[in-house]
Amino acid sequence: MLALAWVAALVWLGWMVARGLHPSGDLREFMPRGQTPMQRLVLDEMGDGPGSRLLLVSLAGLPPERLAALSKGLAGLLRCDPRYTQVVNGDFDLTGLVDRRLLPYRYLLSPTLDRQRLDAPYLHVQLTQRMQDLGSPAGELLEEWLPSDPTLELLAIAERWRPATMPPLYDGVWMSARDGALLLVQTRAPGFDPTAQQAAIAGIGDALRALADGGRATLTLSGPGYFSVVLSAQTRRQADWIGLVSTLGFIVLVLLAYRSAGALLLGALPVLSGALVGIVALLSWFPSVHGITLAFGFTLLGVAQEYPLRVLSHRRAGESALTGVRSLWPLLATAIASACIAYLAFYASGVGGLQQLAVFTITGLLVAGLSTRYLLPLLLPSQVRDVAGMAWLARARASVDRLPRPRWLPWLLALAAVAMLVAAPGAFWQNDLAALTPLPQAQLQRDLRLRTALGAPDVRYLLVLRAADAEGVLRLSERLEPEIARLRAAGALADAELPSRYLPSLHRQRLRQQRLPDRPALEAALRQAQRELPFKAGTFAAFVDDVQRARAAEPLDAAAFAASPLGERLAAMLRTREGATFGLVTLNGVRDPAALQALARAHGDRVQWLDLKASAEALVVDYRDRILRALAVAAMLLVLTIVVALRSLRRAWHVLAPMTLATFLVLAVERMAGIEISLFHLVALILAAGLGLHYALFFEHDSDDPAEQRRILHATLVCVASALLVFGMLALSDIPVLRAIGLTVSLGVLFHFCLSLLMAPHAHRAEAAR
């Protein structure tokens, strides 16, 4: 009855959790808050910047004319979909500018007027060129433009706005011989949010299939958002598969150890309760729960699986479960309390992600521990087989007792650990979280190929311009233009997309306006320029009108420019926050980061060079420092708790020494194997230390009762075997993040077990007695 109620409560909790839990993939929530506006901007740009929201799309597998039609259809559908902020497929035409009131602004937008006045000599050169254009095979194409635009100003703007590199056009859209029709799609969702990116990616596929023939084309994607989806799916798939195999192994193990199916089912309830209540606690304490918190939290909660196993192993024949638990409880309570107190240090760290981790783990451990103490015994059958009676266990215990335990062994191991840590090759810390979830080489190569073909911006580097307002940013951007051009010529980068490329500052536009001639002057210049040329009189009246309109027009600011086809593009480059305006300059083909860094330095704090990878690594370093500080506090709290609980410095030493030595030994062995230590290794080390604390506590407690000794050995062996089973499987994974956790915990469990066995005090007592 109680069992049913417990299970029902868990099901209800599970349903609540499933409804309320939407783990966020936003890495920034897991990171310390930025201190300066620039730091906060960096944090935003890491996941939200133009580069990280860009998907590179290719359609292939059909003849080019079909692909071109699909590209146009797909772009049309996606442009109406709010999930995408920008869709570019190459049909880059200026009709938006041409048909509207913006057309006369071409004289303010084009740089021609900076060098040139619209006087008779210049117009004569231009008109001669236009006559020759009409005499060329391309004359037809130009004819309709010439009356209003004989200097081809629109072409000059198109040249300026067109990216430096673009794929070839076919039927007006980008088409590459190798990858078919190419599109750039910018999602509204940030790149690191796999759930939202998954939806955006699915949307592209759905839109394509909605088109005639769309299902027959091969859709390929690339870009940060796509990769985050691929990686999380890949990691989850492998973790699920490994989880299934190790769960089966665990079931077999428990059945073998206790010969009871009931034990198996009941043994799972405390951890399950801990996890579910832990999530409920998270949901009620924090507005959103981070995915990494859950991943780390579930890992750390692995300790709690020991509680029911200990209870099961310590059952005595003819004794009620309740009595058994009571005798075990002081030790178990010490373990639970010391772990919980240690995790309090994480809560005090002040970092959102770590606080979540502390709340989840402490709640989970307490619930699992208390339910093991107060609920589980009521459900266990009253009659069980005492494991102490097993013959093999007695033999095992005897051989354990016979193991040599030289007093110098721990000191030798400590010395070896120090030596290995000092001599280990490579860097100690791994700061690049992405290195733990690497992408297949083929996908990286395709990404590079598409990125180069499309001239898509670099996702790593960014220049940030800072001024009081948008006009200030545009003026600063204009000052940078010649410097960037010099760097481009020197090969330091392929292209930089400066905001002033699309919109000159009001100041610059006014200067150009002042250079435009008035109607009589322009008409006189035209008359003079046309002499000797075969153009009909009055051909260029529309030109004269447009120049007059440009002279009188109010210069375009960023808001007015928003109506143009490139308005959104400019808007995406300007950010206003905390009283300042920031201009984001995306770069591509960066070959000499140092030169760009020097350029930024020369402009003081108005131009900032951002290396998002370096910034992310700096954040990881900062984050790790906080974990390490929290760990130091946790270690002190742990020492204090153990000393108070055991009421003896000497006994506390016997518990803490093997645990500490084993932890450093794991570090040393991994470092010696060339492994760089990441956040995931640290969390795994903490879990292993939690398990090691149990082994050491129970072995230290070793009573003089041989039966009890055997039960402790049995419980510890089952715990070690199950931990090795679960984490040993993870260690075999080919995904580095899973391998990091698996290998560290497996090594930890082995070392903790061996050392707490060899350094346990009873052996010395036994030796002394002999």
Add this chain to the structure above:
Amino acid sequence: MMLWCSAALPLPCAVAAPAETAGFDVDWVLRKLARPAPMRTGFVEVRDSKLLQRPLRVTGEYRRPDADTLVREVRSPYRETTTIRAGEAVIARAGGTRTFTLDRVPELRQLQASFGALLAGDRPALERLYAIELDGTRARWALTLAPRDRQLAARVQRLTLFGRGAELRCIETLPADGGRLQRTLMAGAARAAAGIDDDAGLVSLCRGSG
């Protein structure tokens, strides 16, 4: 006689060929037109535009210095040399040189490919790009090419090549969007055009009725 004929550049020597229709087909014309590089021929083009007081009469020379290069050199009334090679067009004028890639103007690339096919006598390649129709006799033929490719067809409705025997004398290009017909006179027709100014005279020179 045959040797002299094939060695010489477009000359009206094929006039001597019998005018009967036996063996006269597209293959025959293509065989006659095939010219290994290097080759050159003078041209006269008359380009009309609603912006101009009178049509522009452009003379110069088309050259194919090697199989992959096409040069259009204008000598009068101004000097301009356009060189199309390796997917790039270079236009050299008195005011400077401009280069643009044909990737951005795929129609031009196709035109270049069809000239290549024409001059190589490669009928299958030409048939892939155009529906071909032949009219006339060996002495006075007209080969009409209608683009199959949608992109090219959006620009050019048809090209008509007029010739006499082995001599390609004129190409008429009819734009798709109701534009004016453009005419390029070559070889003997270009030479004969010197001094002829009126439209009717040029049309008859082009079509070979003159």
